[in-house]
Amino acid sequence: MAEEIKVKISDYHITQPPNLLMTIGLGSCIGIALYEPKTKIGGLSHIMLPDSRAFKEATKHEKFADLAIPQMAAEIKALSGQARLVAKIAGGASMFQFTTETPAGNIGARNAAAVKQCLQELNIPLLGEHTGGNSGRTMTVDLATFEVTVRMVNREIIVL
Amino acid sequence: MSKPYSEKQLDALKEVINIGGGHAATSISQLIEKPVHMTVPVIEALSYEEIFEQIMTEDTIVKAVLTKILGDAPGAFLFVGKQEDLNDVAKMMLPVDIAADEEMTNSALKELxxxxxxxxxxxxxxxxxxxxxSSVPLLTRDLFGSIVSSVYLEQGQYDDTILIIKLEFFYMGNRVESSLYYVPQSRNLEKLFALLGV
Incomplete structure (x- = not known):
């Protein structure tokens, strides 16, 4: 039986077909789908922040791009016995567009930049992305095909 | 939450929110010429999981208006309600002979x-x-989960558990509701507590 596994904010989950992975309500957060094409094992991560190094107590690895992505990648590599992964990402929006800067800067854009840098460092090609803008996103990953569907309120569905 | 606050501090904060909210409720009531009821402020440390379980699921489509607060205690106010509810509130504000289209409704909500x-x-x-x-209010219609996480993060509140400070307003008996969240910029509650002498 195919199961739709819901990935919560600051969490990630790894599974294989026929299961689907989904995460709801990405705003400035980013959903990162990693996939190993031969075994079709894949994972979905919902990160909140770009960089754990600014925090003394970064105990929750799943929350930070720089900790969650390498950890999830290592787990998928170990499970699949394969070294080459691919990625698709969505999120990193700025829900309200103000002209003045917030203390956090544009956290969505910073998250997107950190995620891309992390993927590059891990040599994981980014096959598709839908980031930025002012809309919240819900992301679904079909592990049979690595088709990633991005839904936004009142907008057409994007398939990556 | 990085630092737990004392009961005395939270009580003082609750009182301040209560006074502010009371004035806000009176002003709405005058505007729509109907009674508006307000709940006692909710001040509660919740994880995102608990927020989506207890307040609203993350996939609920809401209308939200954000106003930033500048000055001695920076932060933001987030006004949130289900689309149907907020549209009803806007309708109460608009004269009967004006068509409540989307643009007019949103404009009324921002003014509210x-x-x-x-x-x-x-x-x-x-x-x-x-x-x-306060800054000019901005309105969006989107997923509750996207809005809430982004607003707290933008104010520098990065913890897994966040201190939810909110008031609820009820109109038309209890059939129509909306919530007002006060989101202080990180470390600004301490500043407020110092001013309150607690």
């Missing part, structure tokens, strides 16, 4: 939040002798 926030700030700034200004 402007009035609520300024009534709130007027009361609180007088009480605490603070300088606080």
């Amino acid at each position: 939040v402007n009035i609520i926030v300024n009534a709130f700030l007027n009361a609180v700034t007088k009480l605490l002798d603070l300088q606080l200004l």
Whole structure:
């Protein structure tokens, strides 16, 4: 039986077909789908922040791009016995567009930049992305095909 | 939450929110010429999981109006309600002969939040002798989960558990509701507590 596994904010989950992975309500957060094409094992991560190094107590690895992505990648590599992964990402929006800067800067854009840098460092090609803008996103990953569907309120569905 | 607050501090905060919210409720009531009820402020440390379980699921489509607060205690106010509910509130504000299309409704809601926030700030700034200004309100219609996480993160609140400070307003008996969240910029609650002497 195919199961739709819901990935919560600051969490990630790894599974294989026929299961689907989904995460709801990405705003400035980013959903990162990693996939190993031969075994079709894949994972979905919902990160909140770009960089754990600014925090003394970064105990929750799943929350930070720089900790969650390498950890999830290592787990998928170990499970699949394969070294080459691919990625698709969505999120990193700025829900309200103000002209003045917030203390956090544009956290969505910073998250997107950190995620891309992390993927590059891990040599994981980014096959598709839908980031930025002012809309919240819900992301679904079909592990049979690595088709990633991005839904936004009142907008057409994007398939990556 | 990085630092747990004392009961005395939270009580003082609750009182301030209560006073601000009371003025806000009165101002809405005058505007729509109907009674508006307000709940006792909710001040509760919740994880995102608990927020989506207890307040609203993350996939609920809401209308949300955000106003930033500048000055001695920076932060933001977030006014949130289900689309149908907020559209009903806007309708109460608009004259009967004006068509409540989307643009008019959204404009009315932004004005409503402007009035609520300024009534709130007027009361609180007088009480605490603070300088606080509000920005122009911005409105969006989107997923509750996307909005809530982004607003707290933008104010530098990065913890897994966040201190939810909110008031609920009820109109038309209890059939129509909306919530006003006060989101202080990180470390600004400490500043407020110092001003309150707690």
